[in-house]
Amino acid sequence: MPRRIVILDTTLRDGEQAPGFSMNLDEKLEVARQLARLGVDVIEAGYPVTSPGDFASVKEIARVVRGPTIASLARAVDKDIDAAWEAVRGAERPRIHVVLATSPLLMEYRLRMGPDQVLELAASAVRRARALCPEVQFSAEDATRSDPDFLCRVLQAAIGAGAAIVNVPDTVGYSVPDEYAELIRRVRGGVPDIEKATLSAHCHDDLGLAVANTLAAIGAGAQQVECTINGLGERAGNAALEELVMCLATRADVLHAYCGVDTTQIYGTSKLVQAVTGVRPQPNKAIVGDNAFAHESGGHQAGLAANKATYEIMTPESVGLPTSRLVLGKHSGRAAFEERVAFLGFHPRPGALPALFEGFKELADKKKTVTDRDLEALVLGVSAKVNETFRLDRFVINSGSGIAATSAVRLIGQDAPMPERVSLGDGPIDASFKAIDKIVGKHPVLEDFSLDAVTGGKDAQGEARVRIQFGGRRYNGRGLSTDVVEASIKAYIAAINAMAQDTEDTREPDSGS
Secondary structure: OOEEOEEEEOHHHHHOOOOOOOOOHHHHHHHHHHHHHHOOOEEEEEOHHHOHHHHHHHHHHHHHOOOOEEEEEEEOOHHHHHHHHHHHOOOOOEEEEEEEEOOHHHHHHHHOOOHHHHHHHHHHHHHHHHHHOOOEEEEEEOHHHOOHHHHHHHHHHHHHOOOOEEEEEEOOOOOOHHHHHHHHHHHHHHOOOHHHOEEEEEEEOOOOOHHHHHHHHHHOOOOEEEEEHHHOOOOOOEOEHHHHHHHHHHOHHHHOEEOOOOHHHHHHHHHHHHHHHOOOOOOOOOOOOOOOOOOOOHHHHHHHHHOHHHOOOOOHHHHOOOOOOOOEOOOOOHHHHHHHHHHOOOOOOHHHHHHHHHHHHHHHHHOOOEOHHHHHHHHHHHHOOOOOOEEEEEEEEEEEOOEEEEEEEEEEEOOEEOOOEEEEEOOHHHHHHHHHHHHHOOOOEEEEEEEEEOOOOOOOOEEEEEEEEEOOEEEEEEEEEOOHHHHHHHHHHHHHHHHHHOOOOOOOOOOOO
16 A cells, blocks of 8 residues: 655755755745645745744744645754744644754764753753644754664654654765665664654755665655755755655655655746756756756657657656747737746746736847747746845946946936946956946855856847855845846846845754754
């Protein structure tokens, strides 16, 4: 009999902890809504004690998003647990997730506690959380480098104190599949009350084995798996949700397990997360990479023409990748536009539709045809947009061989034009960024800049992505235009806006599992 596996998505917590991947409240809410449409069972919404911004994001997600359980992370510390509950208490189904290190290395060098102290703290922390919240999860951080017998004792203490879910994280991606499966079996056999709790697996990808280890855990009896969209997360990332889910869907014959995720929402969810984080997976990324369903070999193409099953073990449609190539133009109406956006798997807020349609019409005036990729870029650009402290009013470039590039830029702030500033630079884009720095009075470090064509052809849109660093934090921006300089300026302004909207952060360098 196939078992149903609980899917916990931690994109908004573990995924967002990765350097440069931070999201603002609106972006987190948009992703959480999409995760609910995707059909995940649990959304780990954040780590509230780290900053006012994180607290506000978790609280708003708990208030607005219905369907999935909303989990809130806390260390085994009273203030963390109290903050987690205050943030998540408005959820339809709230959960506090308590994490405590159990490996000798972390107990000695991070907690500075002995095993008996950790055992006592695990129980007391879970009791405190359970007194507040009807559902508590406990994670034994660095479980795979913990003494198995001690790990079992800690998990038993957590269950005895009221934990309904116990998690065995491979926090540093150290395990290999057979080893991790054996640890899961050891826990199932060594924790007397394990049948009273859901056993969870959480794997990192430091050795490229996060998905393989998670599947091994499922085979050994794990009932919940923790993952992120596009495999985002600390260091090399977490187990990728899209890979786990499609493994379950494609190889149910050997895994004998299934989940409740709507696989047709995978592609749209991946693209949304790409937009808000500014991080695109490599082209050959499984399931959601640009080449995942591409076939160049003549032999492969011939086989596909005869029978798609020859070289595709899953269909593009099964993950929500559209195959129809209906093309829109400047004479297309709003109904056709909205229908196509919905077909592509996107569900923008009703209030965003007028701006989206206006953007479509502007693009249609510049391009002969507007393709699905153009629409996708347009929708994601609006979805990922932060509150605009600054907007581009105009820019003028003077550049050429043998002369220094000059850019004059004027922004709009507080609904009024700001003083125009002019700057020299190593090319028009560098000069424009320096002019913007003069206007806003800040000089962030440009860490990353990329420019890609959304589609082919002379009238292709340019998609610019920018990452800046200021005050020890990183901010992403994305811009879109048929003019690559304008796209770059818009991306830089978007990053500046993210910086302007940021609140003071007291984030811990490491939050646990």
